Amino acid sequence: MIDDLNMALEDLSSKLIRPRGLLELLSPNVLSVNVSLPRRISWNGREVTTGIFKEPTARRTKIRTLGLDGDGQADLTVHGGAGKAVYAYPSEHYSYWEQELQRSLPWGMFGENLTTLGLLEGSVHLGDRFRIGSAELTVTEPRFPCYKLGIKFGEMEMIERFMSGGRSGFYFSVSLEGEVTAGDPMILLAKGQGPTIATVFEAQQRAELEERR
Numbered sequence: 001m002i003d004d005l006n007m008a009l010e011d012l013s014s015k016l017i018r019p020r021g022l023l024e025l026l027s028p029n030v031l032s033v034n035v036s037l038p039r040r041i042s043w044n045g046r047e048v049t050t051g052i053f054k055e056p057t058a059r060r061t062k063i064r065t066l067g068l069d070g071d072g073q074a075d076l077t078v079h080g081g082a083g084k085a086v087y088a089y090p091s092e093h094y095s096y097w098e099q100e101l102q103r104s105l106p107w108g109m110f111g112e113n114l115t116t117l118g119l120l121e122g123s124v125h126l127g128d129r130f131r132i133g134s135a136e137l138t139v140t141e142p143r144f145p146c147y148k149l150g151i152k153f154g155e156m157e158m159i160e161r162f163m164s165g166g167r168s169g170f171y172f173s174v175s176l177e178g179e180v181t182a183g184d185p186m187i188l189l190a191k192g193q194g195p196t197i198a199t200v201f202e203a204q205q206r207a208e209l210e211e212r213r
Contacts, residue, residue, distance in 0.1 A: 030116060032115040051074050056182070082173055085173055088114040089114070089115055093169075109153075124197045126193075126196075128192040129189045130172075139170055
């Protein structure tokens with residue numbers, strides 16, 4: 001009888017004491033993991049190599065110091081590397097762009113590795129560290145697009161629209177390698193001391209406007 005009582009208490013305890021489960025429930029999460037290796041395409045009469053054509057993957061994907069397995073960047077001077085190993089873009093922005101462009105957009109359309117829910121540029125700070133799946137990632141900077149975003153959308157005006165829209169997304173460095181899949185929570189482990197992504201992005205925009213004068 002004592003053994004039965006102990007088993008009942010252990011079962012009750014396992015159901016009541018789940019702080020991590022509650023934290024995961026309340027945390028932002030990953031809606032889609034998107035990858036693509038660089039490919040050569042024809043553009044304006046010349047060959048261009050780009051890794052922007054990301055597609056969702058259903059498998060659990062390894063995040064390494066320089067990016068995700070099965071993913072790559074063509075021009076490491078503007079994308080990738082340790083400081084920009086993983087690019088995240090808020091899913092909340094998709095409805096805005098679909099209305100602006102009058103077409104449906106699949107996850108990964110902006111070249112992001114992680115399509116997220118619950119994290120926006122105005123609340124994410126440089127230095128914020130998250131556990132995502134079994135990996136730990138640290139926010140490093142906003143995304144400033146190159147001409148290949150225009151190639152992806154079929155219109156070079158998209159670069160200016162992206163910049164003026166203020167919906168930049170943000171890059172991560174990899175603090176701890178691990179695995180990630182769609183549905184994983186993004187748990188804040190440490191708050192960064194830097195400005196928000198939105199603040200950094202707006203400052204860069206102002207600096208560029210000043211240079212043009």
